Amino acid sequence: xxxxxxxxxxxxxxxxxxxxxxxxxxxxxxxxxxxxxxxxxxxxxxxxxxxxxxxxxxxxxxxxxxxxxxxxxxxxxxxxxxxxxxxxxxxxxxxxxxxxxxxxxxxxxxxxxxxxxxxxxxxxxxxxxxxxxxxxxxxxxxxxxxxxxxxxxxxxxxxxxxxxxxxxxxxxxxxxxxxxxxxxxxxxxxxxxxxxxxxxxxxxxxxxxxxxxxxxxxxxx
Amino acid sequence: xxxxxxxxxxxxxxxxxxxxxxxxxxxxxxxxxxxxxxxxxxxxxxxxxxxxxxxxxxxxxxxxxxxxxxxxxxxxxxxxxxxxxxxxxxxxxxxxxxxxxxxxxxxxxxxxxxxxxxxxxxxxxxxxxxxxxxxxxxxxxxxxxxxxxxxxxxxxxxxxxxxxxxxxxxxxxxxxxxxxxxxxxxxxxxxxxxxxxxxxxxxxxxxxxxxxxxxxxxxxx
Numbered sequence: 001x002x003x004x005x006x007x008x009x010x011x012x013x014x015x016x017x018x019x020x021x022x023x024x025x026x027x028x029x030x031x032x033x034x035x036x037x038x039x040x041x042x043x044x045x046x047x048x049x050x051x052x053x054x055x056x057x058x059x060x061x062x063x064x065x066x067x068x069x070x071x072x073x074x075x076x077x078x079x080x081x082x083x084x085x086x087x088x089x090x091x092x093x094x095x096x097x098x099x100x101x102x103x104x105x106x107x108x109x110x111x112x113x114x115x116x117x118x119x120x121x122x123x124x125x126x127x128x129x130x131x132x133x134x135x136x137x138x139x140x141x142x143x144x145x146x147x148x149x150x151x152x153x154x155x156x157x158x159x160x161x162x163x164x165x166x167x168x169x170x171x172x173x174x175x176x177x178x179x180x181x182x183x184x185x186x187x188x189x190x191x192x193x194x195x196x197x198x199x200x201x202x203x204x205x206x207x208x209x210x211x212x213x214x215x216x217x218x219x220x221x
Numbered sequence: 222x223x224x225x226x227x228x229x230x231x232x233x234x235x236x237x238x239x240x241x242x243x244x245x246x247x248x249x250x251x252x253x254x255x256x257x258x259x260x261x262x263x264x265x266x267x268x269x270x271x272x273x274x275x276x277x278x279x280x281x282x283x284x285x286x287x288x289x290x291x292x293x294x295x296x297x298x299x300x301x302x303x304x305x306x307x308x309x310x311x312x313x314x315x316x317x318x319x320x321x322x323x324x325x326x327x328x329x330x331x332x333x334x335x336x337x338x339x340x341x342x343x344x345x346x347x348x349x350x351x352x353x354x355x356x357x358x359x360x361x362x363x364x365x366x367x368x369x370x371x372x373x374x375x376x377x378x379x380x381x382x383x384x385x386x387x388x389x390x391x392x393x394x395x396x397x398x399x400x401x402x403x404x405x406x407x408x409x410x411x412x413x414x415x416x417x418x419x420x421x422x423x424x425x426x427x428x429x430x431x432x433x434x435x436x437x438x439x440x441x442x
Contacts, residue, residue: 033302041295042263046302074262078265085409088352091363093359099252124313131316134398135313164412167416174357178414179412181409185407187403191403196399205309206398
């Protein structure tokens, strides 16, 4: 029963991946999982991120102990996973998933100054393109309360599974349905903040998010 | 800019969580992220899972080095994250996400014998309820090729963010749209394996998956 865990190749040497594939996955994802080793062992936590050039950028409160640990130069591992479908085979063993995933190994540098403010703007633009031009920018005290970390993608690998199940030839005559059930993300109707004044219209950033949405295409994503 | 990374509480003592909330998140999710510390540092990888009672069960090929490391009793950390919406605030800093996440700390035990075969059946039923009754069960050589690991949820925490953005009061008069853009998962039209005989119909497990799907409700998930 092959799964991502069994097949992701660890620490592919630089260049042993298609950077366009890596970037497309990172630019489509919304949440990453950041792992580090703390006193008691490994810790993995979900958080937002944005890719800026060759770096994956995450952020959190300065007050957060794990963020401070992540900032101290220790090794980090970050995964972004997009689930595209369930792969139903004739045998239990050959069930799988279609997915696209990226795993990055690296250490963080702390982002400061103008680059820090720019990174926070990129951060909101990653979840809603154009949003940084609509919202109030972070002020100095907000910037001071935030730790922005950039991890260079020196070691990165992408893994992609697509296509139908791969049953054993002996199983093909079984009268068992086999195929792929595609999965996708759908965007619901925007819910205005109850405190929002009625004369504030839905902005272009939100309109774009909604129009981008749709059910998984019959041919997959 | 609060994010899951800044707010997840690490190692909540047993009982400091609502087990019903934890189970509901784990039972709805499809992919988990498993972190362990390997020679070079932390590694995090996506994989399927199923909750069976008080344990989170993952599996992979016996031949997989990371699976064997995960099996040796070292500390593991596993996260399951469901993204429910994008939270757009009037200020860049207050942008956030609505999500439900669970983080489990534990060590794996190797699942063997009848329990192992049962776990693999539960595994396919987690992605498509009822599927284990349709597909051919794993045979002995397939079972031998698979490592099934169970991690008891002794240390587990759930974190949930719902609701509108929490802008500073000073920002409320800004003419900036604020609110939540709900996200959900949609199931596309099942794609039969090209090698499938035409007289094999879509089975109940797949019909249930498709009927379960739908766009994110206007009121959120």
